[in-house]
Structures are given as structure tokens and as C-alpha cells.
Amino acid sequence: MRTVVVLFTRDLRVHDNPALHAACAMVDQVVPLFVLDPRIRAGAHRHRYLAGALADLRGSLRERGGDLVIRHGDPVTEAVRVARAAGAFGIGLAADASRYAADRQRRLATACARERLALKLFDGVSVVPPGALRPSGGGDHYKVFTPYWRAWQAYPRRAELPAPRRIALPPGLAPGELPDHDVPGGETVARHRLAAWRPAAADYADRHDDLAGDGTSRLSAALHFGCLSPVTAASVGVEPFVRQLCWRDFYHQVLAAFPDLPDKPYRPGVTEQWRHDPAALDAWRHGRTGVPVVDAGMRQLAAEGFLHNRARLITAAYLTKHLALDWREGARWYAERLLDADVANNCGNWQWVAGTGNDTKPYRRFNPVRQAHRFDPDGTYVRRWLPELAGVPGPAVHEPWRLPDPRRLDYPPPIVDGGSHG
Template sequence: MSTRTAIVLFTRDLRVHDHPALATACAAFDRVVPLYVLDPTLAGHSPNRTRFLHQSLAELRETLRGLGGDLVVRRGDPVAETVRLAREVGAEGIGLSTDVSRYAHRRERRLREECERHRLFLRLFPGLTVVEPGALRPTGGDHYRVFSPYFRGWTRAERRSELAAPRRVTLPDGLQAGRLPALPKGESPDAAVGGERVAQRRLREWLPTLDRYDDIHDDLAGDETSRLSPYLRWGCLSPLAVAERAGDREGPFVRQLCWRDFYYQVTAAFPEISTVAYRRGAKEEWRYDAEAMAAWTEGRTGMPIVDAGMRQLRAEGWMHNRARLITAGYLTKVLGLDWRPGVEVFSHWLLDGDVANNSGNWQWVAGTGNDSRPYRSLNPVRQAERYDPDGGYVRRWVPELASVQGRAVHQPWRLPDEVRRRLDYPPPLEVPGADPVWLR
């Protein structure tokens, strides 16, 4: 009897638990090659994510070795390297978790063409979302444009079964696994560490707070959100497994997982989401002000809640979700600057920055995306006073204002002149033609 071999190409699914492609391959084939291809076209976009990726790959290799296998690492074009390896080991087929970005669609299309040319079988698997992007469709449309009806359908949708990690992974004899690159430096000194074990531990430790999620998730100073987003972005955690652990399909935390799926199905239908306004007829009358953009990026706008969020982003490669809404709203609705450079700044720093959620949320805030009230604007002072009432979040990230007590920290321009002069903190940026009432 001949030995059957398959390749599982890892991309943004860096785990062994609830990995449909890996579980199916290990059940159906005698030899399985877990493969990751380091693509030079993706290198250098975000030092933070590169470091997180390499940490996750190192842990994945260790886990696979514990199962008797290994993570095979190659460098170059992922399609060419995958097909080359398949021919080298005599593989019959290739398994891959399907993704939604323009890059992912192009990779899948090219891989399918090459597999057909070399008579290889290609199978795409779920695993990056709770509900597959194409599983829910509105009457007369290819995807949901509004969240609420999508959420109703999503809560009732049938889910696939969660899968255990394979008990054993067996490689072909004599295969050279290849070396992982040296761990690169990230730019954020306090960035979270990548990997499936870290992710599973974080999930276990956070779950006991789930019943308080509705009360704590917007508390900026309390900092009690799950912080699972980087691990979901890289697939160190299965989103389905997280949803199953959380339980209530209509609960506030699970609703956030649904928002994630929502933007994946939007991006699958509208891959230009990072660069083109999603909402037809959206008016884009943006200012272009390099100095204001730099001040926003560096956290020196003179608006404390905005500066706190941007400094947290640079320090941790992560930002509280409420702060993301406030900082993005300030850039687009207060400064009147284009949302696309904001997408790029977040994408550079965020460990969890992906095309679907980063761009989808930016367009929602900017009024060009899926928000049913596109002209709404978030008053940054009111947001700060509501979600950071004692100013603890601002004082943590803007130490120049550490001596300012209570909610006065949110409006330092209102302090007495002699106090304000002692603070090494800039006045709010001036916007031509604007007269924000909260500055009076």
C-alpha cells in the first residue's frame, strides 16, 4: 500500500487546536507536512506584527515537534514554494485556510492554477471566523451591509464542530524542516508575546470576568478587556473555540466576535476596503495637513484622551477599542483628515491590524463605511469624561498631565494660566474654519 502525503499551508492560523485543515489532513493522510512560507513581499510592513508572527511560529514549531512532526519553513513566493515542496515529497494535495483580503484571494487563485497544472488537489478550509464569510447572505444581495440583520442571522447560524488537536503529525522521511529566522525587534517595548499557549492562558485567565464584560469593556483606565485580538488575528486562537467558551450567542462579548465576522464578509465582497470608500455616494472632502497628521500620529495633539490612545498604541502595539474610536473620530471628524493615512498608521503599529477589521472600523468612524448614521461625530471630551471619568487612563499615558487631578485632566486648556504654563503639554491643534464648542 502506497504512503499518502499532504501539505497544510499555514497562513493566519498558527495553532494546532481546532485547525480544520490540519485535523482533516492528519486523519486522511499517512504523512502531513505543516508548512509556513516567509513571503518577502509582506516583510517590513509592521515590525510589531513581524515579531509577534515569529514568536508564534517558534511556538507552533515546538508544539508540532511534540506531536512527532515539525513546522517546515521556506522563504520566497508562497505559491511557488508550496508547489515545489509538494512535488519534492510526492504530495497528493494541499490544504489551506481560506481568507478574505485581496492578497489572500490572489494567493488562493494562483495556488489553484498551479495545483491544476501539476495535478495536485487543493482544498480550502474554514477556521479564520466563527461563521464563514459566505455562509450568510441577505435576500437579493451577496453580503450584509448593515450589522443588526447580520447579527440576527449569525446568532441562529449552524456552526461547525470544534476540532481537537491531532494526536500525531508524521513527516515524510528525510525532509529538511528549515530554520526559523532570528527573532526580530519590534517597535513597541511593551507588546504582547505571540503563540498559541500564551493565547490559551490569556483566554483562561480572562474568562472569569466575562459576566462583567458589559460593565467593564469600555472602562479605559480599568483595562479589563480580553486583549485577545492579536491572537485571533494570527489564528493562535480559534474564533469558534472562543465563541464556544463564551457561551451566550447574544452576549456582549460574543457580539464583538460577530462584528469581526461581519467585517470579514464585507471584505470578502469588497476587497478594496482599505483604499476605497465602501458607502456609495460618500462625500470625501478631506483636508491634508502634514503637521496635524504627525501630531496625531505621535500623540501630541493637545487633546489628552487622543494623545493617550496614540501613545498606548506606540508603547504596546495595541489600543483600547474605545480609544480607537475616539482617536479615529478625532482625526476624521474633528481634524477633517483622510481616513486612509489613519488606516496605515494603525496598520503599522497594531499587533492585531488586519485588512478587514482595521479598515472596516476606520470606514465606520469616518462615515464612509457601514455605519447607518455616517454623519455622527464623537465629542472627544465627552467621550473622555464618560469612559475615563477620573482621568486615570490619560495620566497613565500622558505623564505631562500627571499632576492634574480628576476630570480636569481632559481639558487642560481650561486650567488657570499659571498652572497651564507649568505643564509641558501643547495646546489643542487649531483647525481652519472650525470652532469646537468643547474648547471654549
């Protein structure tokens, strides 16, 4: 019997999973394995999502005659241990871009060589794998989005793979316990969400910036954990939406080439000067800056572990350009709270907003109040998240300090300059 281990990481699905598909097509027995690494600290929202995704994956694998084997510890040690116990000849997994993933891949290669196990990496985390596209003028990755988008559109897309029909697990392996979960999630929910959202994608260009309308796909967590394949998501085909998936690939190839993205400025030669102001940082974190649209965003983040892209732009620009506080603080706060927290997308976007990234206009400033009037014209989004301003009608909610008697509201005055400069 030829046996392999498929090490799941953030490709928690059975449909269009190149590593799982190849294993099921080529060998007799497959051990689908997930290792919970205690070194990865996930916030409560993400932990719940992951637990639901693993339960769903186990269900799908069991329906096909297999199982999801769960282990705790270092993924490299555990994968090799399970491979040995199962008599496997090799390990397959999806290649990934972060420093953590690259380190895991390097250590796996060393351990597999030592144990005489084959190791195979598969694409599957992005539509176009990092490194597949290189600018004609030289360099190992694209630094600017528009030429990348053009090359990305022309790149032949991998065909979607079906879910395996049957999975044969070698006997005698203890399945291991799933983390507790209380909500259904994972691939099944992600695929329903995609199907439900598909018809709305046609209006994406008109609706995606409307804060209150919430008209985006909300597929980011599913894409981050790989409950939905990015190739499947791209099959929606509506260009403005597919362009967003290209941004995701863009930041993944940036991260693969520049693993210091979470810590160091991406743009060479940038001098960073950030203020140290714990009180202002605290006000930002907890939605008490006195600028309603900023505070609404930060409260939504705390409550839902999600934030609309426009609200991410507004809150991030306010932290870095108005409060002049370090983008790393903001990125860390987001990373702990976002369900879709993703090193490439989070740090790439934070650096873009802070002006240390690949933005071609790094000195751009956002006026949060003007943004609020434009993207939440009647104030519905702000009232939804700031109950203390629920009685302020219409767009006046964006500038409560202009009301005749603002002190009657249980809401702080702006911590800097009326929040409206810039």
C-alpha cells in the same frame, strides 16, 4: 504513503484547525508549512508576535512527531516546491478574505492544476465563513450589522476539533529557520489568556468601555494570527462578548464581497473631501494634538501596539471628523503599529467612523472631551500615557487648557478649537 502539505497562513494553531485536522485524519504523512513572504511588511510589534507564534507552533508540532517547515519567498511557489519534494498529492489551507489572500488562492489553484496537485480550502478564519449567510432580500453579503447578527446567531456552529495526536512528517525535508524571537507567544499563550479571561467575561458588558480598567479580552492579535480559533473564543458564550466576534465575522464577509475596502468608500455615492495638513497628521500620529485623551491613545498605540476599542473610536473620530483628514492615513498608521492589524477589522471600522462605511448615522460626531469624561472619569488612563500631565489631578487632566496657568505644563495647546466642539 499518501502525503499532503498543510499551508499555514493565519491559522497558527494545532487546536481546532480544520485544515490540519483533516490532513492528519485522512493521509499518512503531513507537511506543515509556513512561508515568510517578504512582500508582507509587518511592523516591529507584529513581527515579534508572528515570530513567537511560529516558534510555539513548531514546538506543538514537534511534540506530536511532526515539525513546522519554514520557507522564505512566494507562498505559491514554495508550497508547490515543497509538495513536489515531499511527493505530496495535494495542498490544504484555510480560506481567507483579503485581496492578498484571494490572489494567493487563485494563483495556487492555477499552479496546482498545472502540477496535477489537489487543492482544498478549509474554513477556520471566522466563526461563520464569508458568503455562508446571505440576506433574504438579495445581495451577496450583509451590509448592515443587526440583521447579520440575527442570522449569525441562528447559523449552526461548526464543532470544535481536537488537536491531532500524532503527525508523521515525510523524511528528508530541511525544516528551515525560524525568525528570531524573544518572547513566548502564539497558541500556548493565547489559550492561557482565554482561560484566564473566561471568568471575567461575565462582566464584559459593564466593563468593556472603561478606558483605564482595560477589561476586554485582549485576544485580538491571537484571533488575527489564528493562534486562537474564533470558534473556541465564541465558546465563552457571554452574549455581549460573542457579539464582538460577530462584528469580526461581519467585516470579513464585507471584505470578501468588497475587496477594495482598504482604498475605496464602501458606501456607494459618497463624496469624500479631506484636508491636506501634514502638520496636523503628524501631531495626531505622535500624540501631540493637545487633546489629552487622543494623545494618550496614540501614545499607547506606539508603546504597546494595542489600543482599547473606545480609544480607537476616539482617536479615529478625531482624525476624520475634527481634523478632517483622510481615514486611509489613519488606517495605514494603525496597520503599521497594531499587533492585531487586520485588513477587514481595521478598514471596516475606519470606514464606519469616517462615515464612508456601513454606519447608519454617517454624520455622527464624537466630542473627545465628553468621551474622556465619560469613559475615563478620573483621568487615570490619560495620566498613565501622558507623563507630562501626571501632576494634574482628577478629571481636570482632560482639559489642561482650562487650568490657571497651562503654559507651565510641557504639553501643547489644542491644535484645533480646544478639541471640545462637535
